[in-house]
Amino acid sequence: MKFTEEHKQLRKTVRDFIDKEINPYVDEWEAHPPFPAHELFPKLGKLGLLGVTKPEEYGGLGLDYSYGLVVSEELGRIRCGGVPMGIGVQTDMCTPALARWGSDELRKEFLVPAITGEYVGAIAVSEVGGGSDVAALKTTATKDGDDYIINGSKMWITNATQADFLCLLANTSDGKVHQNKSLIIVPMTAKGITVSEPLKKLGMLSSDTGQIFFENVRVPQRNRIGAEGMGFMMQMMQFQEERMFAAANSLRGMEHVIEATIEYCKERHTFGQPLLANQVIHFRLAELSTEVEALRSLVYRACEEYIGGANVTLLASMAKLKAGRLVREVSDACLQYWGGMGFMWDNPASRSYRDSRLLSIGGGADEIMMGIICKLMGILPGKKK
Numbered sequence: 203m204k205f206t207e208e209h210k211q212l213r214k215t216v217r218d219f220i221d222k223e224i225n226p227y228v229d230e231w232e233a234h235p236p237f238p239a240h241e242l243f244p245k246l247g248k249l250g251l252l253g254v255t256k257p258e259e260y261g262g263l264g265l266d267y268s269y270g271l272v273v274s275e276e277l278g279r280i281r282c283g284g285v286p287m288g289i290g291v292q293t294d295m296c297t298p299a300l301a302r303w304g305s306d307e308l309r310k311e312f313l314v315p316a317i318t319g320e321y322v323g324a325i326a327v328s329e330v331g332g333g334s335d336v337a338a339l340k341t342t343a344t345k346d347g348d349d350y351i352i353n354g355s356k357m358w359i360t361n362a363t364q365a366d367f368l369c370l371l372a373n374t375s376d377g378k379v380h381q382n383k384s385l386i387i388v389p390m391t392a393k394g395i396t397v398s399e400p401l402k403k404l405g406m407l408s409s410d411t412g413q414i415f416f417e418n419v420r421v422p423q424r425n426r427i428g429a430e431g432m433g434f435m436m437q438m439m440q441f442q443e444e445r446m447f448a449a450a451n452s453l454r455g456m457e458h459v460i461e462a463t464i465e466y467c468k469e470r471h472t473f474g475q476p477l478l479a480n481q482v483i484h485f486r487l488a489e490l491s492t493e494v495e496a497l498r499s500l501v502y503r504a505c506e507e508y509i510g511g512a513n514v515t516l517l518a519s520m521a522k523l524k525a526g527r528l529v530r531e532v533s534d535a536c537l538q539y540w541g542g543m544g545f546m547w548d549n550p551a552s553r554s555y556r557d558s559r560l561l562s563i564g565g566g567a568d569e570i571m572m573g574i575i576c577k578l579m580g581i582l583p584g585k586k587k
């Protein structure tokens with residue numbers, strides 16, 4: 203991966219923005235969630251950061267995914283997981299399919315304001331009955347004249363309480379489970395939608411997560427993204443960007459926790475010497491840094507191949523799997539070296555410990571990543587009839 207002057211400039215833009223407009227407020231947003239997406243997103247939009255890879259004709263910067271990767275990676279500077287997750291939902295989870303396959307009219311109506319930050323978006327796939335088994339979802343969108351009538355519910359939806367629109371995956375026919383789904387853009391102003399109170403979570407506190415109910419919600423069929431029945435395939439494609447975002451976004455956060463731990467271990471003395479002088483500690487921190495660099499190489503390679511037009515399901519799944527496991531390892535190991543301080547709520551290692559736990563669950567759990575990897579390696583046994 204060769205980064206140009208433009209990449210460096212973009213990195214600096216994101217860094218400066220985070221240092222000025224996000225990090226000073228993170229503690230406040232964590233204590234009093236959610237972070238104010240409707241204030242923050244227009245500022246990000248003004249700098250072009252919500253549409254880096256989106257087409258210029260809809261207000262995006264029209265750059266390739268290496269620039270999106272730079273933004274995802276730098277968003278990892280944010281001193282919590284919830285805010286970058288909310289931004290990532292907007293840039294890499296609820297808009298890639300709309301940008302690629304949405305009609306011109308639909309893109310003007312929803313993609314343009316998602317890129318300026320006027321609209322906050324959410325991706326609505328998971329349901330109470332199951333998130334891993336996407337094909338088994340139960341929400342329906344039934345045709346009625348020129349409209350769809352939507353019934354069902356979605357669970358654990360990020361940005362739910364602040365969203366202006368959803369990119370919803372629903373069953374639009376009774377056919378085979380991989381061919382009966384469509385992605386539909388649903389404005390949150392549509393009659394018949396209710397959103398739960400924000401759900402109480404272990405971590406990612408500044409992000410709002412909610413359950414959404416649909417009771418005879420009417421949306422025009424023209425809000426469907428692409429052809430009917432292609433939703434499952436589109437969502438699987440959309441997952442590639444989600445998984446690369448998640449893996450790239452984890453890198454700087456891990457580095458920050460390791461750096462903060464090194465500083466602490468230099469200052470903290472036990473038995474007459476700094477904690478860092480213990481070989482078991484400095485070796486472990488060196489090993490974890492090596493793992494982070496190895497993950498970075500994998501993410502960069504996935505990104506490079508993606509830009510080249512390859513299907514990177516295998517590499518993106520490997521990167522997501524490795525990231526989910528490594529963030530847990532790094533935050534757990536570092537928390538240990540802070541001792542009692544690591545167990546305190548506002549400690550950087552303890553926040554990372556809470557926030558990072560999600561990465562092995564959301565957007566496809568570790569086991570789902572392993573299933574995909576096994577399938578692509580040709581070693582996944584077929585289901586017994």
Ligand SMILES: Cc1cc2nc3c(=O)[nH]c(=O)nc-3n(C[C@H](O)[C@H](O)[C@H](O)COP(=O)(O)OP(=O)(O)OC[C@H]3O[C@@H](n4cnc5c(N)ncnc54)[C@H](O)[C@@H]3O)c2cc1C
Nearest residue numbers: 325326327328332333334358359360563564565566567569
């Ligand atoms: C904070 C948060 C934010 C989220 N944001 C969104 C969002 O914006 N949009 C959205 O659509 N969803 C969102 N989700 C949902 C998330 O994607 C799902 O929780 C995830 O896909 C797992 O689905 P599940 O919880 O139903 O677990 P289940 O599918 O019930 O699986 C439970 C566990 O079983 C294991 N497992 C599952 N299948 C297998 C298998 N085949 N083999 C072996 N083990 C298996 C895994 O360890 C898994 O964690 C969010 C979740 C959280 C907690």
